[in-house]
Amino acid sequence: MLRIVGAMARLVPIRKVRFTGGEPLVRAGLPALVGKLRRLLPNAELAMTTNGTLLHAAAVALRDQGLDSVNISLDTTDPAHFARLTGGGRLESVLAGVEAARRVGFDRLKLNAVLLRSVHRERRLELVRFAAQCGCELRLLELMPIGAGALIYDGERLGADEALDELRQAFGRPAQLPSSSNSRRYLFDVDGVAVTVGLIAPVSRPFCTGCDRLRVDAHARLYPCLRSAEAWELFPRLLDRHSTLALEVGLRAAMSRKRAMQATDRIWPARSMAATGG
Secondary structure, rough: HHHHHHHHHEEEEEEEEOOOOOOHHHHHOOHHHHHHHHOOOOOOOEEEOOOOOOOHHHHHHHHOOOOOOEEEEOOOOHHHHHHHHHHHOHOOOOHHHHHHHHHHOOOEEEEEEEEEEEEEEHHHHHHHHHHHHHHOOOEEEEEOOOOOOOHHHHHOOOOOOHHHHHHHHHHOOOOEEEEOOOOOOEEEEOOOOOEEEEOOOOOOOOOHHHHEEEEEEEOOOOOOOOOOOEEEEEEEHHHHOOHHHHHHHHHHHHHHHHHOOHHHOOOOOOOOOOOOOO
């Protein structure tokens, strides 16, 4: 990973590196890897998306090694419902991770929740209230028909605009904030506390034209797009530790392909989203 990022940094400026998955915190030695990337890219943002279960034990080390921001997946604050959605997960472990991240100084802390039709409206409103209490930004993401999501998509899809209408009805008209590269952001007043809610709508409002992300999976396959069926096999290029030329050729090819991709080139692949990162 260090060689891939280093080679990319020689070709173009890198603004952000995100650790995702799957679950990045199951990787042995992750804080040390964060530290090496921080020294390699002193000015880039280093971010992580995690389910939060193991964050309590790792928060201090990650912060000390230079991680800047954390996104934590949290679809409900009800313990029983959380266990059902996650296949047996323990909500208290995730909440402990949120608190640990706050305590060690992660001021860019976001909660990610997937919009599901079967999750009752009141549970979404409770997530907004929880985000206000803990000083986090809440991000509501549309379900995508990728991997396992494709199996439940028709029955579970809830559009971002419908979710926004729910929030307006409950908390009043929000102030609109500057959008990020992939989300529309709003500032709501929740019982006198300001909370930012971002709506990410890759299905109803695709943001492909503004996307400059490349994704590397655990097998060193480089994808120009989450919805791309093609990938560049970087592992053979990594075997020659004395030359970066072959690696840079592969990286250039992926960047060129991404710029040339049309809407018709993008499909919803059958592979799990966890295979290439969220």
